[in-house]
Amino acid sequence: MLGEQLQQHLDATLGTGNLKDAVKLPTGEDLNEWADDVEIKKPIKVSGPKYVDYLMDWIAVQLNGVLFPHNFLDVVKIIFKWLFRIYAHIYHSHFQSIVGLGEEAHLNTCFKHFVMFTWLSS
Numbered sequence: 001m002l003g004e005q006l007q008q009h010l011d012a013t014l015g016t017g018n019l020k021d022a023v024k025l026p027t028g029e030d031l032n033e034w035a036d037d038v039e040i041k042k043p044i045k046v047s048g049p050k051y052v053d054y055l056m057d058w059i060a061v062q063l064n065g066v067l068f069p070h071n072f073l074d075v076v077k078i079i080f081k082w083l084f085r086i087y088a089h090i091y092h093s094h095f096q097s098i099v100g101l102g103e104e105a106h107l108n109t110c111f112k113h114f115v116m117f118t119w120l121s122s
Contacts, residue, residue, distance in 0.1 A: 048089060055082050080118045087111050 046054065059079055069075060090098070090107065098104050 052086060055086070076121060080121075083114065084118075087114065 062075060062079065091111075095104070095107075098107050
């Protein structure tokens, strides 16, 4: 029963567009357009919201960089891993609240978009 309910929530997706097309690298864009400027070198214990805040700040630095690092794909894999951890935390610890708000379709759509993007980028 729980598995069926979970599958129903996973199948709930907004829109009917093709996510594969939505996550492809746009024509004329360079895959290597990022640089690294790490401020926090060692893991620290922080709250969930602070973790997300630090991560988003770090990702913004990567996206706003001018030069491409030699280890671009390694940086991207780290970003994907950390973003996946955020989704995992939301699904594990906050999914019932999301369902209570009637927003599971939004969450599922965002997660599906993220997964397809990571698959096409790997």
